[in-house]
Amino acid sequence: MIITHRLCPEGKDKLLPHTLQPGEALAGDVLWIDLLSPTLEEDRQVEALLGISVPTREDMNDIEPSELLWSENGTRYMTMRLLIDGDTDDPIVVAVTFILTAQCLVTVRYSEPKAFALFLSHAVKSGGCGASPEAIMSGLVDAVIDRAADVLQDAGGRLDALSRGVFDDKVKQGGRNTSLQRTLQALGRHGDRISKSRESLVSIERVLLSLSATLKAAHVPAALREEVKSTLRDLQSLEEHASFQSSKIQFLLDATLGLVNLEQNNIIKLFSVMAVIFMPPTLVASVYGMNFKSMPELEWAHGYPMALILMIVVAVAPYLIFRWKNWL
Structure with missing residues (x-):
């Protein structure tokens, strides 16, 4: 599926999304092309329009960490790992590629991160986005970080509830072992979620650092560069928060195992x-x-x-x- 976004001529900094129908030609005045689970023909259509190379699903899954960021003929390719279903017990990390050209931004994804819908809900309103490919990408990354913050906040609330359960002395002695077993399982799930969140945040940080260097070299407005720097600072604070939650999970794990030993x-x-x-x-x-x-x-x-x-x-x-x- 190809979803194009162009600036609304009547509104200021407002996107108009349009889903291309089969056989419909791809116009060249778009600001953002979103490839959602594209077919090979759709990849070729975008490649012919922009003169770029669109990675396939296999390319994105098999890409080496050292190849997440690269540049070719003035086009920058940036792949980040995003956390999907972070508020469930089965979160996964998927690859999303950002292709930044001089005239538009191309995103390639084979999943539907909530951050994209979150950004688009603001971008279709007047003043909801910038008027350049770099501004669109900055807004997308900012939405991704907001979503990561929500996931970490939800995980923090669940950890607080688990902590109260671990040290609650009102639990009946007969059900203590069962309660501790459930706590160990829950801590394992939370540890997996936080680990995948940190993996995602590290990949986003690499993309932001690359984007910051790109904006500086392209002489974009100072306000946009400051916005990217602010987003980068927010990301680093989230990484520290994720590290704190990992330490808290380890503490709760040690405490739970200690209580299990006491029960035994x-x-x-x-x-x-x-x-x-x-x-x-x-x-x-x-x-x-x-x-x-x-x-x-x-x-x-x-x-x-x-x-x-x-x-x-x-x-x-x-x-x-x-x-x-x-x-x-």
Whole structure:
């Protein structure tokens, strides 16, 4: 699918999106060409219009980290990794390529990041975007960072809820192990989400640094360069926030594992105490279970109840001692 965007002649800095129909010619006065899951014919159509090389899905997936940014014949190719479904339990990182030419911006994507829809919702309004390809790309990257901030904020709220659950002493003892197991699973999911967010932020930072150098060399307005620098600072603050959340996840993971160990120690302690409590009665029963001929207790009329009472006494005595020592 090819979605073209041109400036509205009646409005100021306002985009008019248009989805090309099969067989429709691609005009050359567009400001932004968005290729969403394009076919090979659509790639060739854009390549013929702009004289560029449009990467395929395989090219974008197999690209090496050192080849995420490159320039060819005055056209800059920048590929960033964006987090998709960041507010779910199954987030993924996908590649999106930005091709910046002198007359327009081309984006190639095989997914639908929410940041694109977020940017377009503002760009179709008067004053919602710039009037140059560089300004369009800057606005897109800014929307991507806003979306990343939302994902990190949502993850932070979920981590706070998990933290309260880990250190909540009101959880019933019987359900403590099950609760800790669910917490470990949730921490694993959050760790995966934060890890993918950091991977995405690092790739965006590389693109922003490259874009900043491009804008400086192209002598674009100072206001746009300052906007890119401000976006870069926001991105770096998000990276620090993601690092903080990673540290918090590690802390909660260590605390949860420590509580699991304590629960296991309590179970082992219970078995140890039970073994000690039943050891004296077992000793009494073993003594009176011997069948020697000269045992005087064998002739006692009340020997059997006496042995039972003795076993109860020697079983209760260790229990009372353990409670007195606060070992239970």
